[in-house]
Amino acid sequence: MIVLLIAGGLFLTLLLAAATVATLAGDAERQRLMVESADLEAASGIRLFDRLDERLQNTRRGQRLIALLAGSGLPTWSPSMLLAGSAAGALAMGLIVLPLYGWATAVLATLLVVVGVRSWLDRRRKQRVERFVAQLPELARLLANGASAGLAVHRSLELAADEIAEPAATEMAQVSAEMALGRSLRDALSALSERLPSRELSVLVQTLTIQGRTGGALVTALSGIGTTLEERRRLRREVVSATIGAQFSGYTVIFLGFGAVLLMNAFSPGVMDVMITNLAGQAVLVIATGLFAIGYVVVRRVSKVEV
DSSP states (O other): OOHHHHHHHHHHHHHHHHHHHHHHHHHHHHHHHHHHHHHHHHHHHHHHHHHHHHHTTHHHHHHHHHHHHTTTTTTTTTTHHHHHHHHHHHHHHHHHHHHHHHHHOOOOHHHHHHHHHHHHHHHHHHHHHHHHHHHHHHHHHHHHHHHHTTTOOOHHHHHHHEEEEEEETHHHHHHHHHTTTOOOOOOOOHHHHSSSHHEEEEEEHHHHHHHHOOOOHHHHHHHHHHHHHHHHHHHEEEEHHHHHHHHHHHHHHHHHOOOOHHHHHSSSTTTTHHHSSHHHHHHHHHHHHHHHHHHHHHHHHHHOOOO
């Protein structure tokens, strides 16, 4: 009897073990199918954005957007995905504002999101350009040292990428990699100028391009450029310190205009819709917008000093 009970217990244990294994195997198979399905969906989405990116690369605006992302330090971002995300964010902002302040303010909020994304990218690139320009004297000295040691420009760029800090290290590595793939020095440096547009960089690029094509005293030219760039950097700092108050005033004018619109809608919801549908309101809006725009342009012109 005891033997039968033990055998029955073992048999039940085997049945439970077999059922457990079958259940785990089934769950694993379902998880595998779900993962594969998710991977396929993600891959299809990625392929869609890749195709859109390829189309953007064939257009002038798309090339400028790609250069803007690269100059902002975001070369891995998909331009088509950025456009789709910005459009979705602008639409969501408009739908949120619409029931609160009316369609006129909703349109304004939508435009603000689009302008905000572009301004954010421009600001990132401007800051990166400023950091890069501040490194140009050191970069010119490193290239001059490489040239005095008898190294080619390509090898000098590689050594500069190893020695210098960011963001110049990444940009020099990019130029060196493009040259290693067969791109000419002129084309690689032109792409660098598109990513980081600045007068100082243009001077260095033109010097390297001319010296690489015609030859000459590259060491002397780079040493002189390094000294000149150092003086320009000090002068730029002084100009920025002297005009920062006027620049802030220009941005204040714009914020006052948008703030006035928000306050009007806060105290009297829908007033912008009424003004847009009324001839007198339209005239007031056009005149006010023109005055704010003129004030901003005048302040920016006064505070803009070319160095």
